[in-house]
Amino acid sequence: MNARDILNNPFLNKGTGFTKAERDELGLNGLVPPRVQTIDEQAAETYQLLETKQSDLEKRFFLMNVFNENRTLFFKVFSQHIEELMPIVYDPTIADTIENYSHWYVRPQGAVFLSIDEPDNIETALKNGANGRDIRLIVVSDSEGILGIGDWGVQGVDISVGKLMVYTAAAGIDPSQVLPVVIDDGTNRQSLLDDPLYLGNRHKRVRGKQYDDFIDKFVNTVETLFPKVYLHWEDFGRGNAANILNRYKDKITTFNDDIQGTGIIVLSGILGALQISGQKLTDQKYVSFGAGTAGAGIVKRIYDEMILQGLTPDEAKQHFYLVDKQGLLFADDETLTPEQKPFARACNEFANAEELTDLESVIKTVQPTILVGTSTVSGAFTESVVSEMAAHTERPIIFPISNPTKLMEASADDVLRWSDGRALVATGIPSQPVEYKGVTYDIGQANNALVYPGLALGTIAAEASVLSDSMISAAAHSLGGIVDTDKPGAAVLPPVSKLDEFSRTVAVAVAKAAIKDGVSNHSEDEVENLVNSMKWTPEY
Ligand SMILES: NC(=O)c1ccc[n+]([C@@H]2O[C@H](COP(=O)([O-])OP(=O)(O)OC[C@H]3O[C@@H](n4cnc5c(N)ncnc54)[C@H](O)[C@@H]3O)[C@@H](O)[C@H]2O)c1
Numbered sequence: 001m002n003a004r005d006i007l008n009n010p011f012l013n014k015g016t017g018f019t020k021a022e023r024d025e026l027g028l029n030g031l032v033p034p035r036v037q038t039i040d041e042q043a044a045e046t047y048q049l050l051e052t053k054q055s056d057l058e059k060r061f062f063l064m065n066v067f068n069e070n071r072t073l074f075f076k077v078f079s080q081h082i083e084e085l086m087p088i089v090y091d092p093t094i095a096d097t098i099e100n101y102s103h104w105y106v107r108p109q110g111a112v113f114l115s116i117d118e119p120d121n122i123e124t125a126l127k128n129g130a131n132g133r134d135i136r137l138i139v140v141s142d143s144e145g146i147l148g149i150g151d152w153g154v155q156g157v158d159i160s161v162g163k164l165m166v167y168t169a170a171a172g173i174d175p176s177q178v179l180p181v182v183i184d185d186g187t188n189r190q191s192l193l194d195d196p197l198y199l200g201n202r203h204k205r206v207r208g209k210q211y212d213d214f215i216d217k218f219v220n221t222v223e224t225l226f227p228k229v230y231l232h233w234e235d236f237g238r239g240n241a242a243n244i245l246n247r248y249k250d251k252i253t254t255f256n257d258d259i260q261g262t263g264i265i266v267l268s269g270i271l272g273a274l275q276i277s278g279q280k281l282t283d284q285k286y287v288s289f290g291a292g293t294a295g296a297g298i299v300k301r302i303y304d305e306m307i308l309q310g311l312t313p314d315e316a317k318q319h320f321y322l323v324d325k326q327g328l329l330f331a332d333d334e335t336l337t338p339e340q341k342p343f344a345r346a347c348n349e350f351a352n353a354e355e356l357t358d359l360e361s362v363i364k365t366v367q368p369t370i371l372v373g374t375s376t377v378s379g380a381f382t383e384s385v386v387s388e389m390a391a392h393t394e395r396p397i398i399f400p401i402s403n404p405t406k407l408m409e410a411s412a413d414d415v416l417r418w419s420d421g422r423a424l425v426a427t428g429i430p431s432q433p434v435e436y437k438g439v440t441y442d443i444g445q446a447n448n449a450l451v452y453p454g455l456a457l458g459t460i461a462a463e464a465s466v467l468s469d470s471m472i473s474a475a476a477h478s479l480g481g482i483v484d485t486d487k488p489g490a491a492v493l494p495p496v497s498k499l500d501e502f503s504r505t506v507a508v509a510v511a512k513a514a515i516k517d518g519v520s521n522h523s524e525d526e527v528e529n530l531v532n533s534m535k536w537t538p539e540y
Pocket residue numbers: 145146147148149237238257258262265289290291292293294295323324325326373374375376377401402403404407427428429446447448449
């Protein structure tokens with residue numbers, strides 16, 4: 001490899017960090033400024049320059065340049081300032097770059113672009129993307145359900161790139177072992193189809209057999225090329241996400257973030273909240289506002305936990321009320337998804353069944369103790385919804401977790417005020433602490449980013465053949481225990497600033513569960529070492 005290839009390769013480039021000896025050996029003399037800098041000096045300068053940028057968007061562009069030039073330096077800066085930079089590198093700023101991707105496009109950022117029109121190119125494209133690297137982690141999206149902003153065609157590739165950045169910063173997954181992938185199967189967003197600058201396939205989304213076969217071919221090719229890979233699915237549409245997961249979850253090491261990751265983090269948050277309120281999960285009544293991919297995924301996780309805590313399936317089901325566009329979901333509704341069906345209620349349970357078409361009437365009638373929003377309906381948790389909940393329960397658990405910021409069901413600040421400081425709140429995007437009547441309330445972030453890095457680290461370290469339910473449950477429990485129950489206004493989840501620390505906790509718990517479950521051939525006393533040895537650190 002010649003010197004210029006080294007400087008142009010973000011995995012190899014150290015910029016001014018090349019030592020004198022390296023410069024002599026690699027032919028770099030004269031190609032970088034004379035002074036040799038340590039990565040700490042480079043990181044401090046980079047951070048200083050970053051802080052001169054005014055908007056989050058400018059900061060993101062700047063950081064993406066660093067990412068494209070020098071991966072090690074990028075992750076040094078990101079890891080050092082993880083709490084500050086998460087919302088810039090990832091959600092919510094990433095939503096802006098996805099909506100404007102084609103217009104702002106500069107570089108492919110190491111992603112692999114697969115076109116539904118060219119199934120025969122899957123293997124070549126993946127090989128080109130890997131370029132001989134040993135790929136252990138793939139994030140793939142078809143971008144039909146990006147966050148709560150919907151179908152963004154090929155532009156959703158940024159979510160695959162962004163999720164992988166968080167994996168490395170949070171859990172130390174080696175950035176040279178990851179591969180972001182987007183499946184471009186068209187888009188149903190007319191404004192993209194009409195946009196002359198749109199960079200994706202200019203046709204409607206392909207569905208049915210052709211789509212399913214493409215997914216199958218993709219999975220088979222991935223498994224052949226990268227037999228040890230952990231395959232993460234992100235932001236597929238409601239009609240595909242659960243189907244795909246169910247098709248592969250017992251065969252390969254695979255994970256759907258919106259279903260399983262969100263299920264884990266919300267269960268952890270609820271366990272944290274119950275630790276604060278001193279209550280039992282099996283005494284709670286749960287309303288899911290929005291019962292799509294995430295909503296139903298969370299319900300299933302909490303339902304499984306209730307069974308783990310001793311309830312029968314029939315008893316456990318009685319604790320859930322799912323609300324979607326049509327209102328409370330009833331069993332005689334023919335439009336229910338397979339994931340909604342088990343939790344639909346009977347009309348004859350309610351004297352006023354026909355009135356239960358909006359959230360407020362459901363809250364009044366059901367009097368829940370937990371309300372989780374995954375509806376993408378901005379402001380749906382109104383003052384009357386929140387105060388109605390607070391009227392019936394001392395410490396209502398209220399998690400408005402739709403993303404990005406513009407789609408939140410309520411702000412943490414409003415929920416606390418409207419419940420007179422009694423609600424236990426977590427939000428999907430980071431929220432500033434709320435001051436109310438002399439107490440500072442820290443707000444937990446119920447975002448799957450707090451858990452998917454550790455989950456993968458543990459699973460990959462244990463070389464688990466599948467991601468089993470007990471591994472998922474172990475992840476939720478390992479996080480749920482880390483709250484400060486004595487401090488007034490304590491958050492229900494651990495702070496993002498400690499993400500690297502608790503990713504390790506999650507990883508160890510997950511790897512141990514894999515071994516107990518018989519899906520890993522390692523032994524428990526190896527776990528600490530296995531996890532430690534997987535961990536990549538941003539140093540030269
Ligand atoms: N915080 C997190 O970690 C996290 C994780 C996953 C998803 N989410 C967020 O959850 C939201 C939903 O994501 P998803 O993947 O489940 O999408 P989805 O499309 O699968 O589900 C959304 C559901 O909301 C329903 N809905 C739409 N309008 C409604 C209304 N007026 N009233 C009631 N229900 C309504 C839809 O019918 C659908 O069932 C998004 O905003 C996403 O960002 C957050």
